[in-house]
Amino acid sequence: xxxxxxxxxxxxxxxxxxxxxxxxxxxxxxxxxxxxxxxxxxxxxxxxxxxxxxxxxxxxxxxxxxxxxxxxxxxxxxxxxxxxxxxxxxxxxxxxxxxxxxxxxxxx
Amino acid sequence: xxxxxxxxxxxxxxxxxxxxxxxxxxxxxxxxxxxxxxxxxxxxxxxxxxxxxxxxxxxxxxxxxxxxxxxxxxxxxxxxxxxxxxxxxxxxxxxxxxxxxxxxxxxxxxxxxxxxxxxxxxxxxxxxxxxxxxxxxxxxxxxxxxxxxxxxxxxxxxxxxxxxxxxxxxxxxxxxxxxxxxxxxxxxxxxxxxxxxxxxxxxxxxxxxxxxxxxxxxxxxxxxxxxxxxxxxxxxxxxxxxxxxxxxxxxxxxxxxxxxxxxxxxxxxxxxxxxxxxxxxxxxxxxxxxxxxxxxxxxxxxxxxxxxxxxxxxxxxxxxxxxxxxxxxxxxxxxxxxxxxxxxxxxxxxxxxxxxxxxxxxxxxxxxxxxxxxxxxxxxxxxxxxxxxxxxxxxxxxxxxxxxxxxxxxxxxxxxxxxxxxxxxxxxxxxxxxxxxxxxxxxxxxxxxxxxxxxxxxxxxxxxxxxxxxxxxxxxxxxxxxxxxxxxxxxxxxxxxxxxxxxxxxxxxxxxxxxxxxxxxxxxxxxxxxxxxxxxxxxxxxxxxxxxxxxxxxxxxxxxxxxxxxxxxxxxxxxxxxxxxxxxxxxxxxxxxxxxxxxxxxxxxxxxxx
Numbered sequence: 001x002x003x004x005x006x007x008x009x010x011x012x013x014x015x016x017x018x019x020x021x022x023x024x025x026x027x028x029x030x031x032x033x034x035x036x037x038x039x040x041x042x043x044x045x046x047x048x049x050x051x052x053x054x055x056x057x058x059x060x061x062x063x064x065x066x067x068x069x070x071x072x073x074x075x076x077x078x079x080x081x082x083x084x085x086x087x088x089x090x091x092x093x094x095x096x097x098x099x100x101x102x103x104x105x106x107x108x
Numbered sequence: 109x110x111x112x113x114x115x116x117x118x119x120x121x122x123x124x125x126x127x128x129x130x131x132x133x134x135x136x137x138x139x140x141x142x143x144x145x146x147x148x149x150x151x152x153x154x155x156x157x158x159x160x161x162x163x164x165x166x167x168x169x170x171x172x173x174x175x176x177x178x179x180x181x182x183x184x185x186x187x188x189x190x191x192x193x194x195x196x197x198x199x200x201x202x203x204x205x206x207x208x209x210x211x212x213x214x215x216x217x218x219x220x221x222x223x224x225x226x227x228x229x230x231x232x233x234x235x236x237x238x239x240x241x242x243x244x245x246x247x248x249x250x251x252x253x254x255x256x257x258x259x260x261x262x263x264x265x266x267x268x269x270x271x272x273x274x275x276x277x278x279x280x281x282x283x284x285x286x287x288x289x290x291x292x293x294x295x296x297x298x299x300x301x302x303x304x305x306x307x308x309x310x311x312x313x314x315x316x317x318x319x320x321x322x323x324x325x326x327x328x329x330x331x332x333x334x335x336x337x338x339x340x341x342x343x344x345x346x347x348x349x350x351x352x353x354x355x356x357x358x359x360x361x362x363x364x365x366x367x368x369x370x371x372x373x374x375x376x377x378x379x380x381x382x383x384x385x386x387x388x389x390x391x392x393x394x395x396x397x398x399x400x401x402x403x404x405x406x407x408x409x410x411x412x413x414x415x416x417x418x419x420x421x422x423x424x425x426x427x428x429x430x431x432x433x434x435x436x437x438x439x440x441x442x443x444x445x446x447x448x449x450x451x452x453x454x455x456x457x458x459x460x461x462x463x464x465x466x467x468x469x470x471x472x473x474x475x476x477x478x479x480x481x482x483x484x485x486x487x488x489x490x491x492x493x494x495x496x497x498x499x500x501x502x503x504x505x506x507x508x509x510x511x512x513x514x515x516x517x518x519x520x521x522x523x524x525x526x527x528x529x530x531x532x533x534x535x536x537x538x539x540x541x542x543x544x545x546x547x548x549x550x551x552x553x554x555x556x557x558x559x560x561x562x563x564x565x566x567x568x569x570x571x572x573x574x575x576x577x578x579x580x581x582x583x584x585x586x587x588x589x590x591x592x593x594x595x596x597x598x599x600x601x602x603x604x605x606x607x608x609x610x611x612x613x614x615x616x617x618x619x620x621x622x623x624x625x626x627x628x629x630x631x632x633x634x635x636x637x638x639x640x641x642x643x644x645x646x647x648x649x650x651x652x653x654x655x656x657x658x659x660x661x662x663x664x665x666x667x668x669x670x671x672x673x674x675x676x677x678x679x680x681x682x683x684x685x686x687x688x689x690x691x692x693x694x695x696x697x698x699x700x701x702x703x704x705x706x707x708x709x710x711x712x713x714x715x716x717x718x
Contacts, residue, residue, distance in 0.1 A: 018273050018276070018310070021273075021309040021310065022309060024309075025307070025309045028304075029304070029305075032304060056278070056280065057273065057278075057279055057280060057312075057314065058273040058309065058310070058312075061298060061300070061312070061313060061314055062307075062309055064298050064300075065298065065300040065301075065304065065307055065313070066304060068298075068300065068302075069302065069303070069304040069307075072302055089280060092280070092283045092284065092287065092294070093279075093280065093283050093294060093296060093316070094283075094293075094294030094295050094296040094316055094318070095296045
């Protein structure tokens with residue numbers, strides 16, 4: 001079920017597998033560039049993942065690294081509205097502990 | 109599916125074929141009433157490896173069918189279900205179905221999907237209605253490896269290579285499989301660069317540290333990673349066996365402390381040097397390629413080479429032998445005293461050429477087990493169909509013969525074995541009445557005798573029926589008499605269309621077969637001989653030349669023409685005295701050890717001038 005989140009938000013969609021990973025990194029770079037202007041320091045960027053149709057390990061890794069890089073810049077990103085499949089994969093491959101560190105209730 | 113994977117399909121097909129053959133071999137020898145623990149594990153491992161490979165390469169139908177088989181096997185090996193003869197038959201059928209799917213992907217052969225589904229249904233039905241597990245037989249307990257019955261806690265550290273994603277390897281199924289084995293706890297670590305612009309999306313920065321509590325064995329865990337990781341990329345440590353286990357595993361730390369980043373964000377890309385080969389590597393002949401276990405010892409024991417290359421080598425070898433023979437002939441014109449060094453050199457050349465020829469020929473040689481291995485299954489199925497009990501004995505499986513002969517020998521031998529089973533071996537009741545054991549014995553024996561390979565098909569059945577063969581031959585219009593020796597009578601069964609079977613079945617009785625056997629064997633330069641004793645059994649002996657690729661010959665001159673007669677067609681050569689040659693009734697004969705044999709003059713046959 002889709003959850004509403006307050007704060008500055010962005011959304012991700014489409015194929016997040018190796019087939020399209022180069023395209024997705026472009027979209028994240030664009031968000032990274034703009035996000036500094038939109039999100040005040042020490043605030044949270046809510047990332048709506050409900051539009052992600054497919055994701056594999058390379059996609060999950062990309063999301064994590066992007067999240068970490070934002071954190072180094074002093075920005076928090078929360079992944080929300082993960083599909084059941086994505087949530088299950090995250091859990092199964094042990095990435096839930098990493099995403100959990102972003103205090104995202106949807107992942108934990 | 110990535111097209112890059114197609115170049116590795118062949119290795120998967122080859123390895124799966126080997127796994128299927130191993131599975132069949134074990135299933136045919138397993139005792140359903142007292143199955144050996146290790147054999148059950150071995151069958152499971154074979155199925156598991158096929159499933160893993162099939163899933164990795166995207167052959168979903170194969171993976172699904174093997175999964176159904178594997179599920180039942182898993183319950184059997186964990187003693188949740190007791191093994192039955194019915195299960196063994198179902199496993200064999202499943203093996204056939206997987207082989208059919210494999211052929212479908214490999215050769216684009218037609219797949220009978222209904223048959224595959226029927227096998228899967230049967231397996232599921234057995235699993236659902238399975239018997240309660242019987243107490244484990246003492247033998248099995250004593251022989252158990254302990255690798256499955258004991259719950260252990262494992263620490264698994266998986267550090268994949270950086271190009272994991274680029275090579276299209278999907279690791280998600282690994283976690284699914286590991287979860288299926290017990291309680292799995294997974295922690296992922298990511299060692300990515302701090303600067304997002306330096307991030308390579310196709311590079312894998314992940315590594316995993318897992319804890320698994322399971323009663324699966326160490327080998328089973330390794331098998332899960334077989335098609336994904338190299339040995340050095342996966343480290344498995346037994347932390348805490350719940351019960352005493354006779355196998356001990358090293359408890360020393362398995363990875364250097366600095367090889368796993370403790371703080372992912374703070375560390376750079378881990379140094380994942382991988383000296384071995386792995387799945388999708390280009391050199392599929394490497395010892396570690398495709399997750400193969402390293403061969404004992406430092407060197408690989410074999411390489412795969414195309415048959416065309418070997419044949420080319422043999423052709424060139426043949427040319428070399430001819431050239432050497434021509435040189436030797438030319439050298440004979442030179443005085444051996446004056447040209448001693450030339451003659452010595454020629455003798456050395458001849459010896460070295462012969463040695464080289466033998467070495468080259470040995471490349472084409474294959475063990476006869478390539479043919480023999482098909483018979484346990486054939487005998488098992490046919491015996492069940494005919495309601496007979498038969499034990500198959502294979503002797504001399506390592507005997508080698510030419511690859512060309514191996515391929516041509518399969519059909520004649522199959523026919524001989526089927527004949528022995530159908531016509532030779534009696535039903536258990538008939539055998540009991542004859543004072544024999546209810547189970548008959550068919551022996552397949554191969555041996556090298558001189559320059560020939562001798563293969564025997566021996567059964568301890570009823571033997572050939574002399575009077576019935578004579579009667580049938582008479583009815584078929586063949587020239588027969590009661591004075592014929594046994595050897596001559598047995599040769600009658602090689603006549604086209606000859607059959608003494610009272611009814612035609614899909615096994616035999618159509619009278620097509622023994623003549624074909626004889627023709628095929630003769631086409632290979634071979635001979636067939638039969639001996640039989642009523643009530644004691646029969647023996648069919650097939651004698652073949654070692655190779656077809658290069659033949660030694662005897663050079664004979666007729667008038668101005670020279671002919672080469674293959675040595676394997678020559679039984680004896682002799683020079684008759686003029687008194688031994690006679691003309692009887694217009695035909696010329698030669699007297700050999702008291703017998704008169706017809707003498708054929710080659711100049712008459714080839715119309716050449718004497």
